[in-house]
Structure formats: structure tokens, C-alpha cells
Amino acid sequence: MTLLLxxxxxxxxxxxxxxxxxxxxxxxxxxxxxxxQTGKTELETAHTPNLDRLAVEAICGLTNPVSPGVTPxxxxxxxxxFGYNPLCFTSGRGVLEAIGVDxxxxxxxxxxxGNFCTVDEAGLVADRRAGRISTEKCAELCQLLDGWTIENIxxxxxxxxxxRFIVVFRGEGLDPDISDSDPQxxxxxxxxxxxxxxxASRTASIAAQFVARAKATxxxxxxxxxxxxxxxxxxxxxxxxxxxxxxxxxAIASYPMYRGLANLVGMEVLQAGTSFEDELAxxxxxxxxxxxxxxxxxxxxxxxxxxxFDRKVKVIEEVDRALPSLMxxxxxxxxxxxxxxxxxxxxxxxxxxxPVLLRSKWCRPDKVSQFSESACSxxxxxxxxxxxxxxxxxxNALKLIRFGA
Amino acid sequence: MTLLLxxxxxxxxxxxxxxxxxxxxxxxxxxxxxxxQTGKTELETAHTPNLDRLAVEAICGLTNPVSPGVTPxxxxxxxxxFGYNPLCFTSGRGVLEAIGVDxxxxxxxxxxxGNFCTVDEAGLVADRRAGRISTEKCAELCQLLDGWTIENIxxxxxxxxxxRFIVVFRGEGLDPDISDSDPQxxxxxxxxxxxxxxxASRTASIAAQFVARAKATxxxxxxxxxxxxxxxxxxxxxxxxxxxxxxxxxAIASYPMYRGLANLVGMEVLQAGTSFEDELAxxxxxxxxxxxxxxxxxxxxxxxxxxxFDRKVKVIEEVDRALPSLMxxxxxxxxxxxxxxxxxxxxxxxxxxxPVLLRSKWCRPDKVSQFSESACSxxxxxxxxxxxxxxxxxxNALKLIRFGA
Numbered sequence: 001m002t003l004l005l006x007x008x009x010x011x012x013x014x015x016x017x018x019x020x021x022x023x024x025x026x027x028x029x030x031x032x033x034x035x036x037q038t039g040k041t042e043l044e045t046a047h048t049p050n051l052d053r054l055a056v057e058a059i060c061g062l063t064n065p066v067s068p069g070v071t072p073x074x075x076x077x078x079x080x081x082f083g084y085n086p087l088c089f090t091s092g093r094g095v096l097e098a099i100g101v102d103x104x105x106x107x108x109x110x111x112x113x114g115n116f117c118t119v120d121e122a123g124l125v126a127d128r129r130a131g132r133i134s135t136e137k138c139a140e141l142c143q144l145l146d147g148w149t150i151e152n153i154x155x156x157x158x159x160x161x162x163x164r165f166i167v168v169f170r171g172e173g174l175d176p177d178i179s180d181s182d183p184q185x186x187x188x189x190x191x192x193x194x195x196x197x198x199x200a201s202r203t204a205s206i207a208a209q210f211v212a213r214a215k216a217t218x219x220x221x222x223x224x225x226x227x228x229x230x231x232x233x234x235x236x237x238x239x240x241x242x243x244x245x246x247x248x249x250x251a252i253a254s255y256p257m258y259r260g261l262a263n264l265v266g267m268e269v270l271q272a273g274t275s276f277e278d279e280l281a282x283x284x285x286x287x288x289x290x291x292x293x294x295x296x297x298x299x300x301x302x303x304x305x306x307x308x309f310d311r312k313v314k315v316i317e318e319v320d321r322a323l324p325s326l327m328x329x330x331x332x333x334x335x336x337x338x339x340x341x342x343x344x345x346x347x348x349x350x351x352x353x354x355p356v357l358l359r360s361k362w363c364r365p366d367k368v369s370q371f372s373e374s375a376c377s378x379x380x381x382x383x384x385x386x387x388x389x390x391x392x393x394x395x396n397a398l399k400l401i402r403f404g405a
Numbered sequence: 406m407t408l409l410l411x412x413x414x415x416x417x418x419x420x421x422x423x424x425x426x427x428x429x430x431x432x433x434x435x436x437x438x439x440x441x442q443t444g445k446t447e448l449e450t451a452h453t454p455n456l457d458r459l460a461v462e463a464i465c466g467l468t469n470p471v472s473p474g475v476t477p478x479x480x481x482x483x484x485x486x487f488g489y490n491p492l493c494f495t496s497g498r499g500v501l502e503a504i505g506v507d508x509x510x511x512x513x514x515x516x517x518x519g520n521f522c523t524v525d526e527a528g529l530v531a532d533r534r535a536g537r538i539s540t541e542k543c544a545e546l547c548q549l550l551d552g553w554t555i556e557n558i559x560x561x562x563x564x565x566x567x568x569r570f571i572v573v574f575r576g577e578g579l580d581p582d583i584s585d586s587d588p589q590x591x592x593x594x595x596x597x598x599x600x601x602x603x604x605a606s607r608t609a610s611i612a613a614q615f616v617a618r619a620k621a622t623x624x625x626x627x628x629x630x631x632x633x634x635x636x637x638x639x640x641x642x643x644x645x646x647x648x649x650x651x652x653x654x655x656a657i658a659s660y661p662m663y664r665g666l667a668n669l670v671g672m673e674v675l676q677a678g679t680s681f682e683d684e685l686a687x688x689x690x691x692x693x694x695x696x697x698x699x700x701x702x703x704x705x706x707x708x709x710x711x712x713x714f715d716r717k718v719k720v721i722e723e724v725d726r727a728l729p730s731l732m733x734x735x736x737x738x739x740x741x742x743x744x745x746x747x748x749x750x751x752x753x754x755x756x757x758x759x760p761v762l763l764r765s766k767w768c769r770p771d772k773v774s775q776f777s778e779s780a781c782s783x784x785x786x787x788x789x790x791x792x793x794x795x796x797x798x799x800x801n802a803l804k805l806i807r808f809g810a
Contacts, residue, residue: 006472006474007492010475010492014475014476362438362748362750362751362755364438364439364446364757364778365439366779366782367779378783380779380782381473381788382467382782382787382788384473384788388472388473388474390474391472391473391474391475392473392474392756393474394474395474395475395476395755395756400474400475400476400756401476402476402477402478402753402754403471403475403476403477403478403481403491404471404477404478404479404480404481404482404491404495405478405479405480405481405496405497405498405501405518405636405662
């Protein structure tokens with residue numbers, strides 16, 4: 001018999017409720033690569049006196065969200081930090097986005113993430129994001145696609161943000177095991193949607209009919225004259241953080257997908273504005289009501305994906321400036337880390353391990369005095385699977401009883 | 406499929422007998438936390454010239470007995486050091502204590518660990534250890550409870566040490582899957598014993614009758630006027646160290662539970678006195694007869710659990726002073742480590758990784774020159790599962806052939 005650590009069944013047996021509180025601050029895409037001219041990463045370039053002071057008081061290390069060498073998507077990166085092995089717990093993009101915009105997804109629904117995009121006269125994708133149309137425009141276009149019925153399957157279309165939307169298929173006999181139409185590149189035609197198994201062929205056909213009808217409906221509505229769909233999926237039942245960790249967890253995240261993820265693992269998703277100050281204010285107001293807070297900052301990842309080294313530095317500095325305000329609540333355990341690396345030099349998520357600091361009264365501090373990739377690589381946590389961070393946070397909050405006789 | 410290393414089936418295929426000898430010295434509860442005034446742990450505070458010299462010649466690191474964040478009981482902590490994954494091999498406290506006092510446990514017996522305790526007039530636990538009554542007193546009280554028969558189940562009670570004793574239930578149809586009566590805290594009533602499954606309900610009822618009858622029998626015998634039972638369990642079959650490692654292993658430990666553990670994995674348990682000098686003398690006398698010695702020192706853990714930082718420092722210094730005597734046998738491989746951390750500041754076992762040193766002619770020494778938590782965190786072994794220590798010891802003793810063509 002083999003057991004994968006952390007084993008959620010084991011944790012259930014040793015977790016106990018306690019008054020201590022854990023705050024997990026995720027700086028999305030935190031890890032980076034050194035700038036060729038300075039030899040310093042984004043985090044090392046940023047002026048971060050508050051993070052550095054925390055590093056002195058904390059135990060530091062580097063996490064691997066999935067495995068060394070594996071570049072995680074946002075969902076596995078976060079699930080790992082919540083202690084869910086992302087190789088065992090997967091969730092499609094469609095489901096995550098749908099839950100994130102509070103769409104009331106039913107058990108048998110199949111959801112997909114959509115992009116409004118631009119295709120040229122030859123039908124090739126010219127812009128996968130239709131010039132990042134406004135959320136208002138997106139909502140207007142969704143109304144054109146919403147409420148259709150194809151072969152007794154009811155179809156819903158709802159806006160997410162900018163060019164992003166969701167499509168939900170509802171009815172009997174659906175199967176999400178079908179391929180994306182989004183080719184994830186420009187200059188090529190959208191892919192035809194294919195069933196991966198015979199049972200999914202009807203669903204593939206219905207999705208393809210939806211795409212064809214959307215193309216006809218959007219014709220001439222430049223720049224948003226076509227749709228791309230990906231991540232067809234059905235809601236999977238996850239054991240909740242309440243069940244596993246005996247926690248009452250809250251999520252403070254402004255981006256829909258992260259709210260969706262938090263909802264999937266049973267966190268209460270609090271209403272917050274869009275700035276970090278708004279999120280901090282929400283956390284402080286509700287600090288008495290929960291014992292675990294997941295706080296999410298998106299900007300560093302977006303800057304990294306745009307290849308904007310300097311903007312990523314600035315986002316990190318903004319987070320640093322807000323830290324004294326966060327620390328006013330005096331969390332028993334504070335974890336600061338990222339869900340994955342997004343080096344501006346790669347303009348994409350990457351496999352590089354992610355700096356982490358864990359500060360508590362019982363953390364056994366190491367000699368790391370700067371929060372950076374290079375300093376954390378000699379930290380007391382060593383290099384560890386991100387899935388173990390949650391266990392360490394629980395231990396440091398004295399929320400785990402001992403294992404075995 | 407996943408493979409858990411160390412995999413005992415794999416080790417069986419590569420282990421071979423050889424004349425070299427391995428000594429594992431376990432300083433129970435070795436790891437600690439820094440004293441707030443000095444910033445140094447118990448081990449860092451102790452004057453340990455001999456351990457430090459060994460560290461220079463050795464390769465060092467930090468072990469995680471079960472997983473980062475998981476606080477191990479003594480049994481999983483030791484099983485890991487013997488190379489048995491403690492998540493796969495579990496043994497209840499009742500069985501371990503029973504084997505440790507050489508009780509001849511039969512296959513179907515259900516054993517529990519008992520405490521004589523003090524309850525007040527309201528029946529609430531006032532002292533879980535009845536003022537740590539003497540072992541003689543314990544033996545006298547056990548005679549009052551021994552030899553009963555309840556519903557055709559024969560009951561044995563035997564003293565362990567001080568307030569500790571064992572109860573063994575023997576007869577047909579027993580099932581150990583029942584809850585503890587020991588609430589593990591004071592100020593509350595002992596818990597009623599409940600069956601976790603319908604099949605165990607008769608056993609729960611018999612155990613509850615035993616407790617009620619013990620209460621009546623002990624009434625007025627302050628401070629030991631009640632019993633608390635925990636760790637109901639049945640002996641599980643473990644593959645022996647002889648089978649797996651082709652070793653002839655011996656255990657030198659004065660505390661019953663550790664003797665029980667050693668017996669479970671097939672070690673010969675040698676008779677030793679209670680002091681470390683006695684244990685060393687036993688080891689030297691029998692050095693020719695075995696090729697693996699597990700030596701156990703309890704005192705550091707007890708001092709840690711009592712919150713006595715200074716006494717834990719002294720115990721470590723005592724072990725250090727005895728090391729030159731141990732080294733006279735010139736073991737081919739010496740491993741010094743703990744089964745878990747027991748920081749005096751926490752007054753309990755903890756999840757913090759444990760310093761380890763491994764010294765052999767072939768160990769590839771690192772730059773660690775002090776045996777301490779902080780120095781070992783930059784040691785050549787890095788941070789590793791404690792289950793891998795046994796493999797490394799075997800390798801360093803040249804007792805493993807190569808794997809694969």
C-alpha cells in the first residue's frame with residue numbers, strides 16, 4: 001500500500017480546532033529569473049524592507065507546486081498551497097471560472113471557459129483576446145449567446161472579465177471529455193471540437209454547433225467576431241478544508257478564478273474590492289469570524305506574463321508596503337509565497353521553485369535575512385513540495401495533535 | 406502507481422550480510438527550539454565537544470520522521486528510523502507497552518495502556534498520573550485488577566512503570582476498534598468507551614465494565630482511585646529487520662515501550678540497566694554477537710516534556726561525555742539522531758526536523774562542524790525523511806549491492 005503525503009485522511013485524524021489564526025498571502029507568479037543586466041530577479045530587485053524583516057523572524061524555503069520541472073497552472077498552484085495534491089485533485093478551467101462568477105453550477109453541467117476573439121477574413125485567429133474588450137462589452141455580447149437550446153441542451157453564457165466568459169451546457173447525457181476549440185496561438189484557425197471518447201460525441205457535436213452559431217451571430221462585430229472555448233469540465237466534489245483541517249476558512253481574492261478555487265475547497269469567499277487595501281480592510285473586518293485567510297494578489301503574475309520586469313517589481317513593492325497594515329492583526333501564523341513562478345523573461349508561468357516564508361512563534365527561524373529566491377534556497381525549510389506548506393502552517397498554529405503512540 | 410521509498414521489497418533484494426557493524430544512537434526528543442534569551446536550542450546550548458568532533462567527520466542533516474508538519478509519537482518516530490514507513494506500519498500503544506514488559510501477547514488479544522489516576526469527588530480527572538506513584542505501588546494495585554473474567558473474557562493487568570500499566574483482554578470475538586477512556590486532560594470526566602464499528606461493541610462493553618469495576622475496587626485508594634485506558638490494539642505482524650536487511654539486530658533500551666518496538670521489528674532485546682553506562686557496557690559485551698545496535702536514551706525527551714530546558718541540556722551533555730567510551734568499539738557506521746523533537750518551550754513532542762549525523766569511512770563529510778539544528782540544516786544530507794536513514798546506514802556499511810544492471 002502506498003500513501004501520498006500529505007494524506008488528507010491522516011490530516012483529518014490529527015487536526016483539531018483551536019483559536020489560533022493562519023494567514024496565507026499568495027503573490028501570484030512571485031518567483032522570477034535574474035535580469036541579464038543586474039543578475040537579480042524581480043523579487044531581488046524590489047525594495048522590500050517589510051518582507052525582509054519578516055524573513056528574519058521566519059523560516060524560509062523554496063516550494064515546488066507540482067514537482068521539480070513541472071510548470072503549474074493557477075489551479076494546481078493554489079490547490080497545492082491549500083494542501084490538496086494537484087495530481088489527485090483536478091478541476092477544469094470551465095468549472096473554476098463558472099464558480100468564480102458565482103454561476104450556480106449543477107452536478108451534471110458541463111462548463112467551458114470562453115474567449116471573445118478576433119478572426120481575419122480567412123478565419124484565422126488574429127487576436128485571442130479581441131483587443132481585451134471591456135467587461136461591459138463582454139456582458140453585452142454574452143446576452144446574444146445566452147439562453148440558446150441545442151438538441152434539448154440549454155446553454156448559458158455569462159461574462160467573466162474583459163474578453164473572458166463562460167459557457168455552461170445543461171441537460172441529459174452530457175460528457176465533458178471533449179477537446180478545446182482554442183488553439184492557444186494566433187495565425188491558425190480555431191480547432192474543431194472532438195470527443196475523446198465515444199460517449200462524449202454528442203457533447204462535442206453540441207459544442208461545435210454552439211461555436212458555429214456564435215460565429216454567425218458575432219459576424220461583423222469586430223474586434224469580437226468569434227469565440228474560443230477551452231477547459232470543458234464538470235464540477236468535481238472536493239473534500240472541504242473544514243472537514244480536513246477543522247478550519248473555518250475565508251478567501252479574499254478579487255479575480256473570479258481564485259474565488260472559484262476557494263469555493264471548491266469549501267472556503268467562504270468574502271466580498272472585497274480590487275485593491276490590496278480593500279482586501280486588507282475586508283480581512284481586518286472579518287478577522288474574528290474565521291481562523292484561516294487566503295489572500296490573493298494577482299498583479300505580479302500578469303506583469304510577468306506581459307514580460308514587464310519593472311511592473312512586476314512595482315507590484316511586489318506595493319505588497320511590501322501594505323504588510324505592516326496586514327501585520328496589525330498579529331496572525332499566529334503568516335505564510336507569504338506564490339502559487340508558481342512567472343519570470344518576466346519567460347513571459348509565462350514556469351517550473352522554478354517559489355520563495356516561501358513562514359512566521360510563527362514556533363517556527364525555528366533560520367539565518368535567511370532577505371526574502372528572495374537565492375536567500376530562500378538556503379532556508380530552514382529547504383526545498384519542499386508546496387502541498388506541505390498547509391501542514392506546516394497547521395503545525396505552527398498548534399492545530400495538529402501528534403500522530404501515533 | 407507510486408513507489409514509496411524506502412521500499413522494503415526492494416531493500417530485501419539488495420541487502421546482503423557483511424561483517425561490518427552499525428550503531429544507531431537515539432537521543433529521544435533530541436530536537437528543540439531556541440531559548441528566547443539566548444537564541445540557542447537545548448542542543449546548541451549544551452557543551453558537546455564529542456558530538457561536534459563526530460559532526461566534523463560525519464555527514465549531517467535534518468530528518469522528518471513522518472512528514473514536515475506532523476508531530477510523531479514515539480512509535481512512528483522510531484519505526485521511521487528502523488526504515489519502516491510509519492504511515493504503513495502502525496502499532497497501538499497497548500501492544501507496544503505489553504510487548505515492552507515481556508507480556509506474552511497472543512494473536513487475538515486486545516491490549517490497552519492504562520494509567521492509574523486521581524479523580525475528585527465529582528469524578529473529574531484531577532491528576533492523570535496519580536502523582537506518579539511508584540512502580541511497586543503500581544504492581545500492588547495491578548494485583549487487585551488482575552485475573553478478572555468478564556463475559557468469558559479473561560483480563561490481565563500488569564505494571565509497566567510508575568503509574569503506567571497494561572490491561573490485556575483475552576477470549577473469543579474481541580475487536581480492538583474502540584475509543585479511549587483517557588481524556589488526555591484534567592478537569593473533565595473519563596470518557597465512556599465507545600465502539601467505532603458494530604463488531605467492536607461487545608469489546609467496548611467489556612472494557613467499560615472493567616473500568617467501572619476498577620473504579621469500585623480502587624475507591625478510597627487515593628491518589629490512585631481510578632484508571633484511564635487508551636490505545637486498544639492487537640499485535641500486527643511486521644516483517645523483521647533480519648528478513649529485510651539481513652541483519653542480526655540488537656536493542657539496548659531501558660524503557661518498556663522502546664523494547665516493545667524493537668521486539669516488533671525482530672530485534673533481540675538485550676538486558677541493560679538504566680544508566681547510559683550500563684547500556685554501553687551491555688553493547689560492548691555483546692558487540693561480537695550482532696551487527697546492528699539500537700541504543701536508546703530517554704532523558705532528553707522527558708526533560709523536554711517537563712519544559713525543563715536546563716535538564717535537557719544536561720542530559721545531552723551526559724550523552725556527549727559517554728561518546729568516547731561508545732567509540733571504543735569503532736563502529737563502521739555510527740548514526741546519532743532523535744526520534745522526534747521535544748522542545749522544552751513547547752513541553753511536548755513537536756514537528757520540527759531532527760538533527761542527524763552519520764559517520765563512516767565512506768560518508769563523504771560535509772562542512773558541518775557542530776552538531777546542532779542550525780548547523781545540520783546546511784549539512785550534506787539536507788532535509789530527508791527519517792525512513793531513509795536506515796538505507797544510508799546500510800549503504801555506508803557496504804551492506805547493499807547495486808540496484809539494476
